[in-house]
Amino acid sequence: MERIFGKSQSKAATSAEAGEHWVSLSDLMAGLMMVFMLISIAFMQYVKEREGNITDVAAAYQNTQVALFEQLYEEFKSDLSVWDAEINKETLEFSFNSPEVLFDTGAITLKPQFKQILDDFFPRYLGVIKNFKDSISEIRIEGHTSSIWNRFTSDTEAYFNNMELSQGRTRAVLQHVYTLDRVVEEQEWIKSKFAAVGFSSSKLVRVGGVENVEGSRRVTFKVFTNAETQIRKILAKQNEN
Numbered sequence: 001m002e003r004i005f006g007k008s009q010s011k012a013a014t015s016a017e018a019g020e021h022w023v024s025l026s027d028l029m030a031g032l033m034m035v036f037m038l039i040s041i042a043f044m045q046y047v048k049e050r051e052g053n054i055t056d057v058a059a060a061y062q063n064t065q066v067a068l069f070e071q072l073y074e075e076f077k078s079d080l081s082v083w084d085a086e087i088n089k090e091t092l093e094f095s096f097n098s099p100e101v102l103f104d105t106g107a108i109t110l111k112p113q114f115k116q117i118l119d120d121f122f123p124r125y126l127g128v129i130k131n132f133k134d135s136i137s138e139i140r141i142e143g144h145t146s147s148i149w150n151r152f153t154s155d156t157e158a159y160f161n162n163m164e165l166s167q168g169r170t171r172a173v174l175q176h177v178y179t180l181d182r183v184v185e186e187q188e189w190i191k192s193k194f195a196a197v198g199f200s201s202s203k204l205v206r207v208g209g210v211e212n213v214e215g216s217r218r219v220t221f222k223v224f225t226n227a228e229t230q231i232r233k234i235l236a237k238q239n240e241n
């Protein structure tokens with residue numbers, strides 16, 4: 001009987017130890033699940049904060065775009081038709097669209113009428129955009145030409161001839177507005193933010209798929225906000241963490 005009882009007690013002890021082992025394993029699994037759940041919650045919070053920051057920047061960018069367009073339009077609405085100019089709400093491009101007023105054919109020297117327009121336009125333009133200094137990364141003076149040079153040049157030769165022409169024209173515009181007496185106090189900021197860029201015929205104006213030769217010959221002032229830079233800083237900072 002003792003053997004029997006002894007044997008039975010041995011089995012009971014073994015069963016008890018197995019039960020304790022099973023309980024310990026269950027506790028371990030429960031603990032791991034809790035850790036994984038906490039990590040998941042923390043990660044979701046991180047993603048939410050990151051997306052929230054980017055959304056805030058995007059909203060601020062849109063608000064800046066709208067406010068800047070509205071102020072530019074309010075300032076120049078009575079001049080647009082007189083100057084044959086327009087403001088693009090989406091791109092914040094202020095375009096001067098009468099090539100016969102801007103430059104002589106093939107020349108980079110500003111015509112007298114265009115100088116008079118710039119003398120009036122630029123100080124007022126600067127007066128508007130300086131209200132958004134903290135949100136502006138760059139202002140480009142962009143020169144655009146048609147695809148035409150003359151009938152003796154190839155398309156490639158015409159493109160690079162027009163590239164040189166458009167670059168010379170925007171440089172002439174920037175040089176002229178930079179030296180205006182009414183903006184002398186802003187010259188350092190102008191140097192840090194303004195760029196003169198010639199695009200040749202790479203951004204043609206088309207109507208019904210056909211190049212609008214006269215419409216393609218234009219000069220624009222285009223504002224770029226720093227929203228993209230702010231988003232990159234947010235991503236870089238969060239990646240460091």
